[in-house]
Amino acid sequence: MAPPSPSSLTETIAGALNGLAVELPSWGFADTGTRFGKFVQPAARTIEEKFSDAGQVHKFTAACPTVALHVLWDVPEGTKPSDVKKLAERYGVRPGSISPNVFQDQIYKHGSLSNEQESVRRHALEHILDSVRIARELGSRDVTPWFADGSSFPGTANIRARKGWMAEGLKRAHEALGPDQRLLVEYKPFEPAFYHTDIADWGMALVLARYAGPKARVLVDTGHHYLAQNIEQIVAWLLSESMLGGFHFNDRRYADDDLTLGSIDPYQIFRIFAEIRFYEWETGRRADIAYMVDQSHNLKGKIEEMIQTVMTAQELYAKAALIDFRNLTKAQNEQRLIDAENVYRDAFSTDVRPAVREWRRSKGLAEDPLAAFRESGYLERITRERAGRVSAVSSYA
Numbered sequence: 308m309a310p311p312s313p314s315s316l317t318e319t320i321a322g323a324l325n326g327l328a329v330e331l332p333s334w335g336f337a338d339t340g341t342r343f344g345k346f347v348q349p350a351a352r353t354i355e356e357k358f359s360d361a362g363q364v365h366k367f368t369a370a371c372p373t374v375a376l377h378v379l380w381d382v383p384e385g386t387k388p389s390d391v392k393k394l395a396e397r398y399g400v401r402p403g404s405i406s407p408n409v410f411q412d413q414i415y416k417h418g419s420l421s422n423e424q425e426s427v428r429r430h431a432l433e434h435i436l437d438s439v440r441i442a443r444e445l446g447s448r449d450v451t452p453w454f455a456d457g458s459s460f461p462g463t464a465n466i467r468a469r470k471g472w473m474a475e476g477l478k479r480a481h482e483a484l485g486p487d488q489r490l491l492v493e494y495k496p497f498e499p500a501f502y503h504t505d506i507a508d509w510g511m512a513l514v515l516a517r518y519a520g521p522k523a524r525v526l527v528d529t530g531h532h533y534l535a536q537n538i539e540q541i542v543a544w545l546l547s548e549s550m551l552g553g554f555h556f557n558d559r560r561y562a563d564d565d566l567t568l569g570s571i572d573p574y575q576i577f578r579i580f581a582e583i584r585f586y587e588w589e590t591g592r593r594a595d596i597a598y599m600v601d602q603s604h605n606l607k608g609k610i611e612e613m614i615q616t617v618m619t620a621q622e623l624y625a626k627a628a629l630i631d632f633r634n635l636t637k638a639q640n641e642q643r644l645i646d647a648e649n650v651y652r653d654a655f656s657t658d659v660r661p662a663v664r665e666w667r668r669s670k671g672l673a674e675d676p677l678a679a680f681r682e683s684g685y686l687e688r689i690t691r692e693r694a695g696r697v698s699a700v701s702s703y704a
């Protein structure tokens with residue numbers, strides 16, 4: 308089959324990019340480090356600074372209208388959600404998904420909703436219910452809890468009982484959702500628990516989401532898988548079950564490394580996008596998926612890395628939009644393996660950057676968001692303004 312003409316390629320890519328929004332994590336703009344140390348930058352310390360920095364990424368990419376917030380870090384007790392909304396508006400963004408924080412307080416040493424102690428479970432549930440209310444008041448659709456719950460030594464936890472407690476807690480949280488809200492259940496195979504985690508994989512998240520209720524879906528954090536795992540198959544299964552709610556994008560070489568999206572394996576992200584586009588092509592329905600970034604940048608400049616991430620997401624999504632699904636399906640059905648695989652490879656190896664630049668021009672954006680950000684002087688300004696502050700001690704905050 309002849310390759311698409313340059314103008315139809317540009318059009319296809321423009322159509323795809325118009326529909327791609329990538330949510331930024333507020334915590335991606337704060338100073339973070341590793342378990343061993345924290346490396347400071349002129350990072351954001353307040354929610355206002357986080358909105359301001361995220362606003363820069365949106366300004367230069369036009370792809371990131373919302374910012375995911377962590378309740379404890381960004382909307383502490385006493386904060387008025389309406390003030391948070393106004394603040395976001397000032398920087399050209401909106402509050403996005405809301406993450407409760409049920410892993411940081413001392414009482415959560417042995418878990419939250421799965422904790423053996425009823426009083427801790429109740430405390431965690433109350434915080435999650437508060438988060439649902441805050442999300443509603445902020446106009447945020449998705450509530451995205453992540454649980455550090457699990458155990459680190461064999462025999463120390465009743466895995467079945469903990470599953471039951473988690474299921475009940477999520478069901479109660481689901482009951483509090485507004486009509487348009489969703490509960491996204493994230494899974495992670497290990498860390499900080501190193502023997503078992505209460506929601507270790509997509510199957511467990513799926514069972515729990517189904518039990519919680521019709522507005523619950525599964526959240527796939529790309530870094531939360533074992534190395535050999537076929538993530539795009541998980542995506543395909545969740546799509547076919549109408550249970551894929553969203554992504555936390557990042558990349559990893561070893562485990563939950565929170566590296567820049569596509570920095571290690573761009574073909575992996577392409578294959579994920581391919582499954583989504585294939586589903587949409589076959590069903591004629593748009594997959595209702597929240598794309599979010601969940602990365603911790605402690606070596607690269609935070610705003611620059613976020614721009615690099617969004618550009619990468621756009622390029623890989625654009626490549627996936629070039630897949631010739633009619634040809635692919637035909638080759639699959641006729642069991643022409645090389646031809647089928649080459650449909651993927653042709654799309655993946657197309658240099659989409661000229662078309663993406665063209666799309667930016669058509670939106671009145673700079674062709675190179677990174678260069679435009681660097682020229683804007685923003686980084687120099689915040690470096691001056693934020694210099695000399697005492698560095699915070701806790702990670703992510």
Ligand code: RM4
Pocket residue numbers: 406453493495528555563601
């Ligand atoms: C976890 C998980 C969550 C994130 C926390 C801070 O590994 O990815 O989504 O909110 O880290």
Ligand code: MN
Pocket residue numbers: 453493528555601
């Ligand atoms: Mn995550």
Ligand code: MN
Pocket residue numbers: 528530531563601
């Ligand atoms: Mn993670």
